[in-house]
Amino acid sequence: MRIIHILNHIQEIGNGIVNVAVDLACLQAKSGDDVAVISAGGEYEKLLHQFGVKHYAIDQSRQPIKMMKAAIAYREIVREFQPDIVHAHMMTGVVLASALRWGNRYNLVATVHNEFQRSSILMGLADRVIAVSKAVKNSMVKRGIPKRKLRVVRNGTLDSPRTRQISDYQPLNLQHPAIATVAGMYQRKGIAELIAAFEEVAKNFPAAHLYLVGNGPDKEIFESQAQATSVSNQIHFEGFQSEPQGYLLACDIFVLASHRDPCPLVLSEAREAGAAIVATEVDGIPEALDHGKAGMLVPAQDSQKLAEALTKLLTNADTLQEWKQRSQDNLEWLNVARVHQETLAVYEELWLADRILNGRGNGRGNPAPT
Known part of the structure; x- marks a missing residue:
């Protein structure tokens, strides 16, 4: 599977959103998937490189000129990488990936990490919305995201590639x-x-x-x-x-x-x-x-x-x-391996649905995973 994670940065500053995304990218690459991360960069670039994760640098700052440049760069990355899944972890990323999906047959997944932020409702632009707890799922249902889109994958960090034993x-x-x-x-x-x-x-x-x-x-x-x-x-x-x-x-x-x-x-x-x-x-x-x-x-x-x-x-x-x-x-249950497997199940659910709908794997002639 070809997977892109998109988030604002990958700085090592104790940001839980970044930590979850980095863990997933590393474990997915380790298991044999082709994985890339789009962000403005940060200290975790070195770790991603060690796991074979490609990093594309894009500044997604919310300024008109920078957003225009980010959109152009994003379209070029997608054209080159040809992802099956784009996984957005922050609001800017899900808007960018949703607005520029025309002509690209990837499935869009978004994780709601901080549902108390008003902008988190925009995560509903994705095909599937991962909530990091049942409490987050229930909150997002109340805020208007359809239940059919929501899946719960609770956070866990034990045995993370970012830390030692x-x-x-x-x-x-x-x-x-x-x-x-x-x-x-x-x-x-x-x-x-x-x-x-x-x-x-x-x-x-x-x-x-x-x-x-x-x-x-x-x-x-x-x-x-x-x-x-x-x-x-x-x-x-x-x-x-x-x-x-x-x-x-x-x-x-x-x-x-x-x-x-x-x-x-x-x-x-x-x-x-x-x-x-x-x-x-x-x-x-x-x-x-x-x-x-x-x-x-x-x-x-x-x-x-x-x-x-x-x-x-x-x-x-x-x-x-x-x-x-x-x-x-x-x-x-707090091990990152469980988070990885449950996230993969969300991806495969979308891939299978796409195969049934289009009758051709991921929409580009590739077979769906078994």
Whole structure:
């Protein structure tokens, strides 16, 4: 099969959308498909090259001249590569691939990663729309995307080609009890509530420390908030870490306090590391935690409930150890191999439908896969 993934960039900055697309491209190429990625480029170009994935550089910035140049370049790439599937992961890509499909017989697939963005409805331009959790699927149905187009492929990141085996990492030397998060520094990630909850927890556990791993546009806001607390010297802003596993292995509790989160990859990594997990009960987070079996769920935007959950874990060593063990149960479904196979099934479904409709494989005389 000939597959093109299209997204804005492939920078190594902790972007879950990029990480999912890169994982898929590498595994598809490894399994024998001809795979290309269209983006403005980034650090993952080297990894894609190692797996035999061709990269085409196109700047899809939303400026008229750049979009015109991107459209011309895209048509040339499609003419050269002759894809069976174009898989769009961001809004600009699905619009480009849909608008310029005339005369090209590829099937268009789009993955909805952040359904809370208003522009995500444009993913419905595709023939099939992959939702990264059941919660995302239900939301997109409510927003008008037909059920017949939607398929659920939950995120999973274990054994990713981007990372080493968990056994190859060493836990960092953190101060304990250690509470950590790995998240973009955005308001929607609940960093403000986590800082407020930690200040409350530290009253009973004065030796506790909070490690905030990640970067983002709201970081200065959170730094100011932390500085204004009575425990500012116990709150550590660690910045973006390309390999946060050292924090996940070392922390006593991992927290994800998001207001919205479709199916965060970091939860599979925290589970593999064996951290006790506290996370908010929103969007795809409960699914990523086996509906509360693998992590404690608390209401979003409620620092008091979050503080209570953290206090419960830190108060009882047996309870903390129990949740560490529970996080590692049922990890198999979080493997990238499952994501790869389920995505392939979506592609093959389209290919077979095209064969039936046109009576000629993928529309260019090639047989459909068996």
